[in-house]
Every structure is written in structure tokens, then in C-alpha cells.
Amino acid sequence: MTNATGSNRPALDSSSSSARSVRTSALVLAAGQGTRMKSALPKVMHALCGAPLLAYPIRAALDAGCDEVIVVVGYGRDVVAGWVEKTFGAGRVKLAIQEEPRGTGDAARAGLSAVDPASTHLLVFYGDVPLIEARDVAPVLAAAVGSSALLALATCSAGNPFGYGRIVRDADGRVTAIREQKDLQTPEEHALREMNPGIFAMPVDFARDALARLQPNNAQREYYLTDLVAMAADAGNHAVTVEARAEVMDGVNDRRQLAEAEDRMYKAIADRHRVAGVTVRGNARIEPTVTIGADAVIESGCVLRGATSIGAGATLDIGCVLTDVKVAAGANLKPYSVATSSTIGERAQIGPFTHLRPESVIGEDAHVGNFVELKKTSLGKGSKANHLAYLGDGVVGEGVNIGAGTIFCNYDGVQKHVTTLEDGAFIGSDSQLVAPITIGKGAYVGTGTTVTRDVPAGALAISRVRQENKDGYATKLNAKFKAAKEAAAKAKK
Numbered sequence: 017m018t019n020a021t022g023s024n025r026p027a028l029d030s031s032s033s034s035a036r037s038v039r040t041s042a043l044v045l046a047a048g049q050g051t052r053m054k055s056a057l058p059k060v061m062h063a064l065c066g067a068p069l070l071a072y073p074i075r076a077a078l079d080a081g082c083d084e085v086i087v088v089v090g091y092g093r094d095v096v097a098g099w100v101e102k103t104f105g106a107g108r109v110k111l112a113i114q115e116e117p118r119g120t121g122d123a124a125r126a127g128l129s130a131v132d133p134a135s136t137h138l139l140v141f142y143g144d145v146p147l148i149e150a151r152d153v154a155p156v157l158a159a160a161v162g163s164s165a166l167l168a169l170a171t172c173s174a175g176n177p178f179g180y181g182r183i184v185r186d187a188d189g190r191v192t193a194i195r196e197q198k199d200l201q202t203p204e205e206h207a208l209r210e211m212n213p214g215i216f217a218m219p220v221d222f223a224r225d226a227l228a229r230l231q232p233n234n235a236q237r238e239y240y241l242t243d244l245v246a247m248a249a250d251a252g253n254h255a256v257t258v259e260a261r262a263e264v265m266d267g268v269n270d271r272r273q274l275a276e277a278e279d280r281m282y283k284a285i286a287d288r289h290r291v292a293g294v295t296v297r298g299n300a301r302i303e304p305t306v307t308i309g310a311d312a313v314i315e316s317g318c319v320l321r322g323a324t325s326i327g328a329g330a331t332l333d334i335g336c337v338l339t340d341v342k343v344a345a346g347a348n349l350k351p352y353s354v355a356t357s358s359t360i361g362e363r364a365q366i367g368p369f370t371h372l373r374p375e376s377v378i379g380e381d382a383h384v385g386n387f388v389e390l391k392k393t394s395l396g397k398g399s400k401a402n403h404l405a406y407l408g409d410g411v412v413g414e415g416v417n418i419g420a421g422t423i424f425c426n427y428d429g430v431q432k433h434v435t436t437l438e439d440g441a442f443i444g445s446d447s448q449l450v451a452p453i454t455i456g457k458g459a460y461v462g463t464g465t466t467v468t469r470d471v472p473a474g475a476l477a478i479s480r481v482r483q484e485n486k487d488g489y490a491t492k493l494n495a496k497f498k499a500a501k502e503a504a505a506k507a508k509k
């Protein structure tokens with residue numbers, strides 16, 4: 017099984033660090049509105065590969081071994097804080113509030129007030145930089161912890177620098193400042209290509225002192241976190257830099273950038289599965305939480321979400337959408353099958369156009385065909401429902417055959433009731449089974465039957481009006497209708 021979260025990344029082991037009493041707090045700045053998203057939803061709550069943007073920097077901090085992560089919330093704080101609490105519980109992830117969006121430096125100041133007094137080092141990064149991973153964070157932290165530097169930061173020279181803070185260096189190559197896009201003045205500054213992706217590490221003491229001294233002397237009248245760089249240089253202790261992966265530059269400020277970052281992440285996930293022996297074609301979208309066994313085939317247009325797992329050798333043809341679904345080895349999902357919170361057994365065949373709603377369990381070798389909807393229904397080994405059926409709240413045994421057009425009438429307008437089909441039962445096409453109802457072992461329901469009473473094992477249930485044939489009657493009827501039509505047309509003239 018491969019899981020593309022890449023969670024086995026090198027994590028920072030503080031016990032092996034030279035300074036034994038290192039304790040690290042990470043601040044994730046997430047208080048901004050994200051005006052450029054043009055959205056009622058706070059920017060950091062917009063989804064990327066199935067999780068809010070904010071999930072990724074928090075995960076990176078946790079994976080890097082930080083002792084605590086403080087998420088600074090402000091705009092839409094109820095939504096953001098509610099999600100943080102629901103997702104991370106009362107563990108290492110905490111919250112701090114920035115009352116007004118006065119800039120990233122002010123947000124860091126707000127976060128600092130919640131930092132554990134025992135912490136020695138501070139990591140700071142932005143909540144809108146989702147492609148950040150522990151492997152990007154750890155070396156920056158190590159650079160701060162293992163030296164007497166006041167400040168360590170990641171920098172990156174790959175890609176388009178527009179919109180990012182630029183790294184300013186002196187003639188000796190020492191970092192003297194970060195200049196924001198809106199504050200660039202000289203042609204030399206505009207030509208700067210080295211950027212700030214936004215990963216900072218520093219001793220807590222420096223952070224406390226420097227953040228308190230920030231001034232909003234800039235084009236945006238904001239307190240810039242990035243001004244810490246000049247403060248360290250002014251103290252004669254120039255920041256140390258660590259070259260970052262180009263991906264980490266993908267800050268998300270608008271929905272176009274969101275789409276770009278998401279495409280990159282989906283591609284990286286698909287490639288990880290490919291390398292691990294899975295065929296992933298075209299634009300299949302696989303969330304980081306999904307696991308896939310070797311030799312599975314995921315065709316283009318498939319979307320695999322949440323806690324979905326795909327067994328070895330299973331095939332998902334074009335356009336299957338699975339959310340929290342367990343697919344066993346060798347199962348075959350034909351095009352456009354949609355399933356949620358369900359289980360599909362070994363070698364089962366699903367689709368095309370099957371809809372499995374929550375709590376459906378398809379046994380091994382079972383077949384569910386086109387336009388069949390299941391809800392909270394289990395289908396035993398080898399059972400079949402191949403065409404056009406609604407099976408809700410059902411318990412179906414093994415080797416059962418459910419004909420086209422069968423409906424489990426599970427709802428009386430107030431309550432849901434169970435339909436039980438015992439092993440080997442045969443349900444003729446176009447039958448309605450009015451629940452609660454049980455069809456016994458090997459029983460047979462004739463085509464077009466409305467079943468309202470339990471059918472004993474081995475019995476035949478049939479409820480139809482006896483058929484009559486009237487010779488020549490259709491011809492007579494047609495002539496009569498035709499004559500009536502002609503008479504009506506004449507009368508109009």
C-alpha cells in the first residue's frame with residue numbers, strides 16, 4: 017500500500033540536537049481575510065486536494081516535530097477555529113487571536129502571546145502556503161537551533177517573483193532585508209529574483225524583542241514580519257538562509273493560484289502512486305489520504321477522496337468518484353460509478369453508473385449494474401442487481417438475484433424499514449418489496465409483484481391481474497381513433 021502524504025519524512029528530533037533543551041513553537045498565520053479570493057469563506061479554509069489550505073502548514077509543523085503549533089486566527093475566526101478544534105482536538109495545536117489584520121508581523125505578535133514560556137525557538141509560516149512539508153521546515157529550524165543566528169529563513173529563486181517579498185543582499189552576499197512587492201523602488205530592487213516563501217526560525221527571545229519594535233513604515237501601513245530580517249542585520253547578526261524547493265513558493269492569494277497549487281499537488285500524489293506500482297491515467301484526482309495497492313488501475317477523471325483505500329489489482333474505469341470507500345483487491349468499477357462511505361468486496365463488479373450511498377456493503381463477487389442505487393444495504397457474496405433498482409435499508413444474502421426495476425420501499429413517510437432477502441432468493445423484474453419484509457431462502461417473487469407480506473423459504477409470491485387477449489381488438493381500436501381524429505379535423509374547417 018502506498019499513501020501519498022509522504023508522512024515518513026525526516027522529522028526534526030530535538031533530543032538529538034546539540035542544545036538539549038530546545039522546545040519549538042510554530043506559528044501559522046491565518047488571520048487574514050484573503051481579499052483576493054473574493055469569497056465569504058476565509059482564504060485559509062478554501063479546499064486544496066480535499067483539505068483546507070491551512071491543514072498543510074499545520075501538518076508540516078507537526079510532522080517536523082514542533083512541540084506546539086499556534087494558529088493565529090482573525091477574519092472568520094469562528095469558522096477557522098472551529099475547524100482547527102474539530103480536526104486537531106486539544107493536542108499540540110492551539111489558537112491565538114489577532115484582533116485586527118494589521119499585517120503578518122502583528123499576527124506573529126498575537127501568536128507569540130500564546131507561546132509556551134518554556135519554548136526556546138519559534139517557527140513562523142503563512143497559512144496560505146500549502147505545498148510546504150516537514151522536509152522544508154526542518155532545515156530552517158536546524159539552521160536556527162544549531163547556530164548563534166538570530167534568524168534563519170528559506171529563500172527561493174525559481175519561478176516568477178511577482179507579488180512575493182524579495183531578498184535583498186549586500187555586496188558580501190549577506191541578507192540585509194526583505195522588500196515587499198509594493199515597496200520595491202529602484203530598478204535594481206525590481207530585478208531581484210530571490211524570494212521569500214515564508215519559513216522563518218528564530219530564538220524566542222529575538223522574536224519577542226524584534227516583533228515589539230516593528231513599525232508600519234511601508235506602502236501598506238502594515239506591520240511586516242519580513243522586517244525582522246533587517247532588524248537581525250542591524251544587530252550585526254545577518255539572517256542565515258536555506259534554499260527552498262520551488263513548490264514551497266506557491267502562495268495562494270487568488271483562486272487561480274489555488275488551482276495551480278492544487279494541480280501541482282495532485283500531480284505529485286499521482287506520481288508517487290505511479291512510482292509505487294499503480295497505473296494512474298490522465299487527470300485522476302487522488303487526495304493525499306488515499307491508499308492504493310500495487311497494480312491497481314485508476315483511469316482518468318476518477319476522483320478518490322478522504323479515507324478511500326483501493327486494493328491491489330482493482331480497476332477503476334473513467335470517472336469513478338469515491339469518498340471514504342474501501343475497495344477490495346481485484347474489484348472492477350466500470351465508468352462513472354459513485355460511492356460514499358461504503359465497502360466493495362473482492363472481485364465485485366460495479367457500474368457503469370452505479371450509486372452506492374453511505375453504509376453500503378458489496379460482498380465478494382457480487383455484481384451491481386447500471387442505474388442501481390444502494391443505501392445502507394448489504395449484498396452478500398455473488399448476489400446480483402444488474403439493472404435499474406433502488407435498494408435502501410436492505411440485508412441481502414448470498415447468491416440472490418434482483419431483477420431490473422426492483423424497488424425496496426423502505427420509507428413510509430415517517431420511518432425507514434428493513435428489507436431482508438435470504439440466500440438464493442430470486443426477485444423478478446419490476447417488483448416492489450414493501451418493508452419491513454423478509455423474502456425467505458430460495459423464495460421466488462414473480463415479475464411485477466408488489467410484496468406486502470413475508471414470503472416463506474422456497475415459496476412463490478405473485479400478485480398480478482390474470483392476462484386476457486382479445487383477438488383483433490387492437491386493429492379495431494386504431495381504426496376508431498383514426499376516424500375520430502379525421503372527424504375533428506373536418507369540424508374545424
Ligand code: UD1
Nearest residue numbers: 045046047048117118119120123142143144180181212267
Ligand atoms: C507574504 C510576505 C511575502 C512573501 C509571501 C509568500 C509579508 C509582509 N509578506 O506576502 O514576503 O513572499 O507572503 O507567500 O509577510 N495574515 C495574518 N494577519 C494579517 C495579515 C496576514 O494572519 O494581518 C496571514 C494571512 O492569513 C496569510 C499570511 O499571513 O495566511 C500571509 O499574508 P498575505 O497577505 O497573503 O501576504 P503576502 O502579500 O502573500
Ligand code: CA
Nearest residue numbers: 144267268269
Ligand atoms: Ca499570501
